Amino acid sequence: MIRRARPLLGTFVEIRARADQAVLTHAFEAVAQAHALMSYQDTASELSRLNSEAWRRPVPVHPWTWRVLAAARWLHVHSAGAFDCTVPDGPDAGMDAVELLPGRTVRFRRRVRLDLSGIAKGFAVDRAIDRLRRAGSQGLVNAGGDLRVFGPSAEPILVRDPDQPQRLRPLGTLADGALATSAPYFSEQDGRWAVRDPRDGGSPSRYRSVSVLAPTCLRADALTKVVWVRGAEAAGPLLARLRAEAIVL
Structure with missing residues (x-):
């Protein structure tokens, strides 16, 4: 099992796999390509x-x-x-x-701006997994809260405690699936967070942390925002349709 990490996507991306170094490099290149295409901050994207x-x-x-x-x-x-x-x-x-x-x-249709950071990071993780799967039997990609695992062995999954961010809370194990977590651990200001309800501009505060388990990291990443805005119960039918489930703290 080879383990490497690089700064990408505004965080550290860790890749672990039963494969050679060239395969990990290829996986990192997929993450870098997604970043180059869909970075909101990069004026050349x-x-x-x-x-x-x-x-x-x-x-x-x-x-x-x-x-x-x-x-x-x-x-x-x-x-x-x-x-x-x-x-x-x-x-x-x-x-x-x-x-x-x-x-x-x-x-x-009119002058708007897009910020794909709420979905593109999960997509980048999925593309790295695609490249690892072709050459390895087991591995994972972890991009600062967006995790996807493949292979026969389950990986323990941990999330930060929303009240004590330096402490990790176990959520169980994950095999052949993805987990994404959204929480205002270090970005909260005046009791509010950057996640907004696009329908009224409000900042939902019903939870301290939202994690979503799904088949792909794109789904898990995006659905955390849906759960924040609509609540786990209201988002339930969409979660079920996409074979996902939410864990809220």
Whole structure:
């Protein structure tokens, strides 16, 4: 079992696998490619180009960006608007402005900006897992709260205690699945957190931590935001449809 870590996606990404070093390098390259395509902060990313140009004209995008945008649109519709990747800096924000056109081109109906950080990190983990699976029998990718495991052995899963972030709380084990956790451990200000309800702009405070178990990290990552906004009970039908479950603290 080889273990390596690199700073990517605004966190440290750890990859562990029964494979050689070249395979791990290939997996890290997948994470780096997803970051280069969909980073909100990088002015050279494809997402930044979309944000600056797509409200003027259709913009062709990479297949990975297209897949993430399609997933984000689907989740927006099926979560009753609880999942929304637009930046809330004006009255015209909203995922309904994003049009996916033939030929993998994207157009915004009005001037909006997208921030895909609530779903793209999970997608990047999934792409790294794809590359590990082709060459190894067992492994995991952990990207700062987004974890996916494959192979015959279960891995223990731990989350930070929301009241004592330096302390870890066990949640059980995970095999052939993904876990994502969202919590305001170190970012809380005045009792509020950056997760917002896109329908009214409020900051839900019903939980201290939300974790979602799902088949893929993209689903787990995105669904944590849906649970924060709608609550675990209201989000239950969507979780069941996507073969996911929530653990809230």
